[in-house]
Each structure stands twice: as structure tokens, then as C-alpha cells.
Amino acid sequence: MQILNVEEAVSIATEISTAISGILTENVEVFIAPSYNALYSVGQAIKGTKLKLCGQNMYFRDKGAFTGEISPNSLLDAGCEYVLLGHSERRRIFGESNSVINQKVKKALEKGLKPVLCIGETAKEKENGQTETLIQTQMEE
Numbered sequence: 652m653q654i655l656n657v658e659e660a661v662s663i664a665t666e667i668s669t670a671i672s673g674i675l676t677e678n679v680e681v682f683i684a685p686s687y688n689a690l691y692s693v694g695q696a697i698k699g700t701k702l703k704l705c706g707q708n709m710y711f712r713d714k715g716a717f718t719g720e721i722s723p724n725s726l727l728d729a730g731c732e733y734v735l736l737g738h739s740e741r742r743r744i745f746g747e748s749n750s751v752i753n754q755k756v757k758k759a760l761e762k763g764l765k766p767v768l769c770i771g772e773t774a775k776e777k778e779n780g781q782t783e784t785l786i787q788t789q790m791e792e
Contacts, residue, residue: 660689661696668702675701682733682767687721694730705733705767708741711754723762734759737789738769749792 655663664683671681684705685693694704706729710720726734736759737752752768759766770789772782 655685655689657689657692660685660693664693664697664702668697668700671701684733684735690726690729690731698730703733704729704731705735706731706764707735708738709734709736709755709759709764711751711758713758723758723764726764727762731764733765733767735767735769739771739773743773749789752789753792 664685667681667683675681680703681701682703682705683693683697684707686707690704690706697704706721706726708721709723709726710717712720713722713724723734734755736755737747737749741747742752756766756768770786772785776782776785
């Protein structure tokens with residue numbers, strides 16, 4: 652993902668919204684996941700269109716002193732319908748465990764957000780033939 656400023660994010664969201672306006676069916680939803688600083692502005696720009704808003708992450712608590720995290724309520728306030736959870740970067744760089752991701756998925760569902768659960772393996776794990784086992788474990792846990 653590329654980090655954009657608010658103006659760039661709104662511009663891209665508007666372009667995508669226009670491009671998909673006449674081609675989506677009822678069974679297909681498309682979302683965009685801008686950085687947190689652009690969530691509200693992008694949400695306003697795509698309001699009433701077929702393009703949906705998605706948060707890039709979410710903490711599993713509604714309130715508290717969790718510096719740098721975003722609550723499900725804040726995502727909902729910005730207009731999000733979706734939230735990415737368990738992204739490889741969150742797992743690899745920030746050490747998020749399957750247990751933490753499980754708590755996030757449950758909280759998203761409780762709040763009415765549609766979780767997009769990211770699963771997968773590293774290149775090394777793939778080379779070692781661990782893909783199926785890792786994905787099964789990620790789904791179960």
C-alpha cells in the first residue's frame with residue numbers, strides 16, 4: 652500500500668467510484684482502505700456511491716488508552732463498513748498473534764463491521780511447504 656495525503660486519497664477514491672459506478676452488480680462490493688488521516692474525507696467523497704470504506708486495522712477495545720490504535724467506534728464514525736484484520740504486515744512487523752486477530756474479528760462483528768481477514772504465509776514458509784498448515788491454523792485460531 653502506498654501512503655497518500657488526504658487530497659490524493661480523495662482523488663483516487665473519486666476516480667474509482669466513477670469507474671465502478673456502472674459495472675457493479677448487487678453481489679459485488681468494492682472497498683477502498685485509505686490511511687486513517689484520510690478516512691473521514693474519503694468517506695464523505697464516496698458517500699452515496701457504490702464504493703465502500705474500509706479501515707486498515709482496528710483495535711479490539713471500544714475505549715481506553717491505546718496510543719496509536721483506532722477503535723471500532725472511530726471506524727464507524729468515519730463511515731467504514733469494512734476493516735482489514737490480520738494483514739501480513741501487522742503479523743510480521745507488529746507481532747500480532749492469531750489470538751489478537753481473533754479478538755479483533757469478534758469485536759468487528761459485534762460492532763457491525765465486515766472483517767476482511769487476511770491470511771497467508773511468508774515466501775520462506777511457502778518454500779518449506781507450510782502454506783496449508785499455516786492457513787488452517789490462522790483460520791482455526
